[in-house]
Amino acid sequence: MQPLANGQRMVGTDNPDLIRQTITQSMNASNHSQALLQAHGLGISYVSVPPLPPEQVLTQLDLTIQAGEKVAMIGRSGSGKTTFLHACAGLLPITEGSLQIAGQALHQLSEQQRTRFRRQHVGLVFQQFNLVPTLNVLENLQFILALNRLPVNTKRPMQLLRQLHIEDKAQRFPGELSGGEQQRVAVARALVHQPALVLADEPTGNLDIDNARLVAELLVRSCDEAGSTLLLVTHSSELPQGLDRVLSMQRGRLLPVTP
Numbered sequence: 001m002q003p004l005a006n007g008q009r010m011v012g013t014d015n016p017d018l019i020r021q022t023i024t025q026s027m028n029a030s031n032h033s034q035a036l037l038q039a040h041g042l043g044i045s046y047v048s049v050p051p052l053p054p055e056q057v058l059t060q061l062d063l064t065i066q067a068g069e070k071v072a073m074i075g076r077s078g079s080g081k082t083t084f085l086h087a088c089a090g091l092l093p094i095t096e097g098s099l100q101i102a103g104q105a106l107h108q109l110s111e112q113q114r115t116r117f118r119r120q121h122v123g124l125v126f127q128q129f130n131l132v133p134t135l136n137v138l139e140n141l142q143f144i145l146a147l148n149r150l151p152v153n154t155k156r157p158m159q160l161l162r163q164l165h166i167e168d169k170a171q172r173f174p175g176e177l178s179g180g181e182q183q184r185v186a187v188a189r190a191l192v193h194q195p196a197l198v199l200a201d202e203p204t205g206n207l208d209i210d211n212a213r214l215v216a217e218l219l220v221r222s223c224d225e226a227g228s229t230l231l232l233v234t235h236s237s238e239l240p241q242g243l244d245r246v247l248s249m250q251r252g253r254l255l256p257v258t259p
């Protein structure tokens with residue numbers, strides 16, 4: 001069994017007032033009609049070293065997210081949030097149930113096909129950034145444009161870096177940046193090709209309060225502008241404005257958080 005990723009931490013008690021406030025503030029705009037993500041009876045297990053049985057992390061999970069919806073996911077550490085995001089990104093094989101995203105049946109795709117799906121349709125902000133260390137900040141963003149055969153210009157990358165207040169770091173390498181700066185580059189990289197689905201795994205975990213708000217709000221706003229669907233794992237105390245729904249992961253199942 002592989003160890004837990006760095007950066008895992010305990011999630012504090014969920015604050016119902018904050019959740020309620022965030023949902024009611026955003027129960028306005030959305031008129032979504034087409035499912036972007038549909039999970040039915042989804043189960044994910046991690047293989048353990050025998051004689052230990054496989055560890056079942058997600059169980060009979062059902063979820064539909066409409067195109068353009070902006071959804072937050074909260075839940076205690078170890079409840080399966082990262083596992084679900086990785087399944088949606090095509091990083092994990094699906095052995096139980098079905099998962100359909102952007103018209104692709106992930107449960108029927110090979111690993112190679114899932115990689116192609118991820119590159120084209122998903123913008124992923126990992127808990128541990130995963131920037132390319134040998135490329136500078138601007139090149140990290142342009143690399144994603146090139147992979148998707150989009151025009152490799154500087155306009156959109158620099159616009160995102162400016163919005164995240166790190167345009168002066170464009171020529172720097174990831175190793176020369178602070179954790180919070182790297183995190184903002186990772187956010188810009190996930191948005192640069194305007195993917196159908198943006199998956200962000202605690203993208204504000206390394207940031208001070210001001211930058212945490214900036215990053216979370218930019219994620220919501222950018223997805224709004226691009227028509228992208230957002231699934232954001234975060235803490236209940238850091239929910240940005242403009243969300244459509246908040247879901248709670250509890251022992252491998254997703255439950256709605258009602259206002």
Ligand SMILES: Nc1ncnc2c1ncn2[C@@H]1O[C@H](COP(=O)(O)OP(=O)(O)O)[C@@H](O)[C@H]1O
Nearest residue numbers: 001002046057076077078079080081082083084
């Ligand atoms: N690569 C892995 N191999 C085996 N078990 C894992 C692996 N990744 C996560 N787990 C286990 O799956 C459960 C859910 O983990 P995770 O999805 O990272 O939760 P969360 O993101 O909600 O903190 C935990 O019990 C964790 O130990």
Ligand SMILES: [Mg+2]
Nearest residue numbers: 081082127201
């Ligand atoms: Mg996690």
